[in-house]
Amino acid sequence: MMLEVNDLHAYYGKSHILNGVNFAMQEGEVVALLGRNGVGRSTTVKSIMGEVPPQGSIRFRGEEIAGMPNHRIARRGLGYVPEDRDIFPTLTVRQNLELGIKNTRKPGKWKVEQFLDMFPNLARRADAPAGVLSGGEKQMLTISRTLMGDPELIMIDEPTEGLAPLIVKQIGELISEIAKAGVSILLVEQKLSIAMDISHRVLVMGHGQIVFEGTPEELREDEATRKEWLEV
Amino acid sequence: MLEIVIFSTLNGILYGLLLFMLSSGLTLIFSMMGVLNFAHASFYMLGAYFAYTLGMHTGFWPALILAPLLVGALGALVERFGLRRVHANGHVAELLFTFGLAYVIDELVQMMWGTVAVAYREPAYMREPLFTLFGTDYSIFRGVVILISILMFVALWYLLKKTRVGLMIRAALTHGEMVGHLGHNVPRLFMGVFGFGCALAGLAGVIGGPIMSTEPGMAATLGPIVFVVVVVGGMGSLQGAFYASLLIGLIQTFFVAVNASVADVVNAMGANLDPYGELGRISLATLAPMTPFILLVLILIFRPRGLMGELEP
Ligand SMILES: Nc1ncnc2c1ncn2[C@@H]1O[C@H](COP(=O)(O)OP(=O)(O)O)[C@@H](O)[C@H]1O
Ligand SMILES: [Mg+2]
Numbered sequence: 412m413m414l415e416v417n418d419l420h421a422y423y424g425k426s427h428i429l430n431g432v433n434f435a436m437q438e439g440e441v442v443a444l445l446g447r448n449g450v451g452r453s454t455t456v457k458s459i460m461g462e463v464p465p466q467g468s469i470r471f472r473g474e475e476i477a478g479m480p481n482h483r484i485a486r487r488g489l490g491y492v493p494e495d496r497d498i499f500p501t502l503t504v505r506q507n508l509e510l511g512i513k514n515t516r517k518p519g520k521w522k523v524e525q526f527l528d529m530f531p532n533l534a535r536r537a538d539a540p541a542g543v544l545s546g547g548e549k550q551m552l553t554i555s556r557t558l559m560g561d562p563e564l565i566m567i568d569e570p571t572e573g574l575a576p577l578i579v580k581q582i583g584e585l586i587s588e589i590a591k592a593g594v595s596i597l598l599v600e601q602k603l604s605i606a607m608d609i610s611h612r613v614l615v616m617g618h619g620q621i622v623f624e625g626t627p628e629e630l631r632e633d634e635a636t637r638k639e640w641l642e643v
Numbered sequence: 644m645l646e647i648v649i650f651s652t653l654n655g656i657l658y659g660l661l662l663f664m665l666s667s668g669l670t671l672i673f674s675m676m677g678v679l680n681f682a683h684a685s686f687y688m689l690g691a692y693f694a695y696t697l698g699m700h701t702g703f704w705p706a707l708i709l710a711p712l713l714v715g716a717l718g719a720l721v722e723r724f725g726l727r728r729v730h731a732n733g734h735v736a737e738l739l740f741t742f743g744l745a746y747v748i749d750e751l752v753q754m755m756w757g758t759v760a761v762a763y764r765e766p767a768y769m770r771e772p773l774f775t776l777f778g779t780d781y782s783i784f785r786g787v788v789i790l791i792s793i794l795m796f797v798a799l800w801y802l803l804k805k806t807r808v809g810l811m812i813r814a815a816l817t818h819g820e821m822v823g824h825l826g827h828n829v830p831r832l833f834m835g836v837f838g839f840g841c842a843l844a845g846l847a848g849v850i851g852g853p854i855m856s857t858e859p860g861m862a863a864t865l866g867p868i869v870f871v872v873v874v875v876g877g878m879g880s881l882q883g884a885f886y887a888s889l890l891i892g893l894i895q896t897f898f899v900a901v902n903a904s905v906a907d908v909v910n911a912m913g914a915n916l917d918p919y920g921e922l923g924r925i926s927l928a929t930l931a932p933m934t935p936f937i938l939l940v941l942i943l944i945f946r947p948r949g950l951m952g953e954l955e956p
Contacts, residue, residue, distance in 0.1 A: 460824060485826035497821035499814040506810050513826040515807065560826050 412473065413438050413564055413595050414459075414489075419467040421451075421458040428454045430619035431467075436564065441586075441596045443606035443627075445641060446616035452599045453494055455616070456566045460484055460491045471564070486513060490562025494569045494599075496549045498556075500542030504533050507541050507552055511559025519561035520592065526555040529585070547578035554585060564595040571605055579605060602641060603627060615640050646777040651900040652893065657785055657854075659892025660792035664847035665865065666872040666884040667799065668840025674816050674879030676833050677734060678726065681741040684866030685748035686841040690714050690848025691857040692756055695763035703766045707791075711845040718841025722834045745862065753859045760858035788850045795846065803881075812836060816879070871935040875942045877952020886950055891935050898931035905930075 414436040421429040428451050436442050446452050458465035461481045469477040476484050499507050508523045527534035530551045541552060550570050557565060571579040583605040590596055600606045607627045615623035617640045669683045693710035729740045765784040772780035803809040811832055815822045823829040872891055876883030906916045906923030916923040942949060
């Protein structure tokens, strides 16, 4: 197993946000984590990275990582793209990408030039401070930056939120590219949309728990689940 | 007159550079870790005392390197085994911790080196004049201090702008958590920056000690001024700290040097103040120590974010 989350609980102060989250991911699998705003999807990925203190068991490749410092989790091969797209605004686009590299002496499979080729907008601004990028460009940059660290599993939190349809399509293509390279993906989204074509499996979250697990087709046919947990 | 202007400018710049050597470390530590290190000037004092004691065995130049390294290592240990644990309890706890630390260091210095100034001097050959202008000498040592400061800042600039560690530091200034998510050891980076900041303060002590006198009150004298520099420059802004250091250095030096009274100044601006009255007869030199704090108060009223800062303190 790539990732096993067992009976995960998390709190913000006194409010109990995650209430026993259980799921697992296989090597090379693309899994979508769906749900309405505020159900605890971001908290789930944050507690896997240790940004929110987790209670319960989180195993990565069989080893317990719950509560480890985030850099050690990352070094084990877990990549994380947070929802606020935390690019480093005062660093250039190129420097942002370079900081994604964990070990400069051991080149990984992703290269700076490859992302600059893939995204001409980033190439044009390669030496400009990343703070000037548009929302879509920042999103491309954060995903690319995390890939520079050669993760085996990448968790991407709402990459398409607030972006124009054309950009959403580009991000979908990038995610397919990542999947093709054999990287496992945990994709947090609100609705099925881009997750539909790419995901092998879908998890739906409601009130701090996983309330549905199945293929995208199964979710599409399960109108009751969609009505209760996804659509507004 | 010209003589006073030239020498005051040189001395003001030298004092400003020393202030920046302290405030650059303080501001880096503050903007990265959110810690206002009250003990920062105490590390400056340790630099002077370490150089004094080491210098008796090794001579000035090796002590110039060893003392800041020692102070830096001490700073790193303080971060690793003190601050890092206190950090879990929030910023107030951290503030109190550094406050306590300042007193502990002050007391230790008095226990080890006594309560009066020690005879820490630059080597005799550096007391020779570098140049003589209008019959006044400017010592080689002062020239060396300015040179060392400038070299130090070039090195600091290079570190921050051109090295990978510098990139990490600049990234962590705004997004520390994200730097960690990318697999970089941010706690170790914090320890390094804290130690480096303390080493800079130590270096300022090594080269400032012979000029400003090495005595147990030196931290308490300079500490508040360094805080003023950081607030006036703008919390967290290195560039702001640089301008504020030079500004305060120059203002204070000029107030000391100018032989005039308050009445001379306001009367020159058209007022009519009794030159022998309570207020009028005060000399500018006696006001000099107050100038940084007057500036602080004015900045807090009229420009709370400081010269270059983005945040309000
Ligand atoms: N920093 C925080 N402090 C307090 N409550 C929070 C914080 N972040 C999120 N929450 C709350 O936790 C719940 C889950 O949030 P989140 O995991 O961000 O949901 P999602 O990502 O599914 O939209 C929400 O009710 C939200 O209001
Ligand atoms: Mg979210």
